[in-house]
Amino acid sequence: MSHIPQIKIPATYMRGGTSKGVFFRLQDLPASAQVPGAARDALLLRVIGSPDPYGKQIDGMGGATSSTSKTVILSKSSRPDHDCDYLFGQVSIDTAFVDWSGNCGNLSAAVGSFAISSGLVDAARIPRDGVAIVRIWQANIAKTIIAHVPITNGAVQETGDFELDGVTFPAAEVQLEFMDPAAEEEGAGGAMFPTGNLVDTLEVPGVGTLTVTMINAGIPTIFVNADAIGYTGTELQDAINGDAKALAMFETIRAYGAVRMGLIKHIDEAAKRQHTPKVAFVAKPAAYVSSSGKQVAVADMDVLVRALSMGKLHHAMMGTAAVAIGTAAAIPGTLVNLAAGGGARTAVRFGHPSGTLRVGAEANQVDGEWVVTKAIMSRSARVLMEGWVRVPGDALQ
Structure with missing residues (x-):
């Protein structure tokens, strides 16, 4: 043989x-x-x-x-x-x-x-x-x-x-x-906000009508308020990844958001586009214990963010989603910006399941459209x- x-x-x-x-x-x-x-x-x-x-x-x-x-x-x-x-x-x-x-x-x-x-x-x-x-x-x-x-x-x-x-x-x-960093996604016309709005309402069958920010920066991302879907923003992986009903809800949000963003034409196509868009939920700062057991205080952050990648809650934060967070935080009126306290800002520190991360973004308006020239963060x-x-x-x- x-x-x-x-x-x-x-x-x-x-x-x-x-x-x-x-x-x-x-x-x-x-x-x-x-x-x-x-x-x-x-x-x-x-x-x-x-x-x-x-x-x-x-x-x-x-x-x-x-x-x-x-x-x-x-x-x-x-x-x-x-x-x-x-x-x-x-x-x-x-x-x-x-x-x-x-x-x-x-x-x-x-x-x-x-x-x-x-x-x-x-x-x-x-x-x-x-x-x-x-x-x-x-x-x-x-x-x-x-x-x-x-x-x-x-x-x-x-x-x-x-x-x-x-x-x-x-x-x-x-x-x-x-x-x-505004992603030039096919179907989205290269727009940072593909619908032209900083905030939209998204009809998601079986979930409801959600207020969302949909942004193409770093990676296409759909932001939703944590309390709108029954969360606080302090959750760790085990709270979501073992909940099949919750994961199905997030995938449904992702699929309908992808259609609305022009990334796919029909929700059935989402299964062949697992990496993008991302879904994240945000909340005002609150103290929590990170996955390593470290205490994270309100003073350590400007906003809470949890994000899903490939159908599961990420153990920290995807770097590209961090770019989306920093960009959205720099633009007054987005859900991320509002959860962080509103107003103009050039950097944001957000709490994620493993701790915190700071990301900066340079945003300004050109002819009425928001433009971000760059986002900056440190990794290793x-x-x-x-x-x-x-x-x-x-x-x-």
């Missing part, structure tokens, strides 16, 4: 922010996977260990959560004034599907260091000591991200004393600038393992 041997592909397993993923250089992938299509998707699914009806991804690199079922492909950029092109693939855990519809803001923190270590950034642009400015083209959403990567003795510095709620150990700080990143990932030779079929 003949057996198909495994193939090995150069890869790096990295943490970026509160996520983990498998990073590849485009040139290292098998030829058939160097272009978008079924072969690439099949390969990444097998690398991560999906689809897995057990929901554990035991036979792959995935960690059985939306935060750890991720892949990144990098290549040297052909675009002027950019160092690398960054493509993100969110791998479904239980279905044979890779969602390419959005970015991962957390893994964005690891892109700069991976690009430097992989030779994708010109050596002349890397100081011996200091901060390297890596200009990233985010290919999923056609946006620029600027990463400020610390360098020591000519190499990426990964260790440091920067602490990030949701990550156990401190590391070196990486500052990210998401330039012109480090290499967990590097070498080769192995998959059965028929994985691309």
